[in-house]
Amino acid sequence: xxxxxxxxxxxxxxxxxxxxxxxxxxxxxxxxxxxxxxxxxxxxxxxxxxxxxxxxxxxxxxxxxxxxxxxxxxxxxxxxxxxxxxxxxxxxxxxxxxxxxxxxxxxxxxxxxxxxxxxxxxxxxxxxxxxxxxxxxxxxxxxxxxxxxxxxxxxxxxxxxx
Numbered sequence: 001x002x003x004x005x006x007x008x009x010x011x012x013x014x015x016x017x018x019x020x021x022x023x024x025x026x027x028x029x030x031x032x033x034x035x036x037x038x039x040x041x042x043x044x045x046x047x048x049x050x051x052x053x054x055x056x057x058x059x060x061x062x063x064x065x066x067x068x069x070x071x072x073x074x075x076x077x078x079x080x081x082x083x084x085x086x087x088x089x090x091x092x093x094x095x096x097x098x099x100x101x102x103x104x105x106x107x108x109x110x111x112x113x114x115x116x117x118x119x120x121x122x123x124x125x126x127x128x129x130x131x132x133x134x135x136x137x138x139x140x141x142x143x144x145x146x147x148x149x150x151x152x153x154x155x156x157x158x159x160x161x162x
Contacts, residue, residue, distance in 0.1 A: 003084075004040055004084075007076050008025075008027065008040055008076055008086070009042065011075065012068075015068065015071075021049065021056070021057065022049075023044050023045055023048065025042055025044055025045070026043050027041060028041040028043060039086075039087040040086055040088050040089070041089045042072065042088055042089065042091070043091045044057060044090070044092040046093045065096075066127050069129075072088040076088060103126075103130055103137070106124075107138055108137075110138075114160060114161060119160075120160035121158070121160070122158055123157040123158070124156075125153070125156065126156075131148055131157045134157050134159075135148075143161060143162055144159060144160070145159075145162050
């Protein structure tokens with residue numbers, strides 16, 4: 001785990017340096033975060049960043065931070081034995097925690113609507129990682145099932161009664 005944390009911190013620090021964004025990266029183990037995850041959290045410290053720099057890292061609807069996180073998870077696991085591979089979550093300014101809460105509320109809303117109307121609900125466009133989170137939120141609901149339909153970028157998550 002220590003090697004994984006160090007690799008992640010060094011990689012993200014170098015990326016920020018190349019982007020000319022003067023920010024430090026700190027790490028937090030998943031069990032210390034208020035979100036269910038087994039990932040190593042790479043947290044970009046933002047006190048010295050202006051709003052435009054934070055928005056650049058997050059991107060439109062989280063696309064940039066999702067891309068950074070995807071690259072971290074892909075590149076940092078290349079040529080690493082499967083049992084030593086790790087999972088990374090990239091965070092800045094509480095974005096991931098806030099989005100996690102939004103997705104939980106969205107999942108609860110959809111579940112309630114399906115239960116009240118007995119009709120399936122098509123969720124708004126979400127990234128694959130966000131769809132996976134919704135699947136996980138609803139996986140223990142005995143009366144509901146979820147399914148992803150369509151092709152990217154128009155792939156949608158469906159919630160319906162079992």
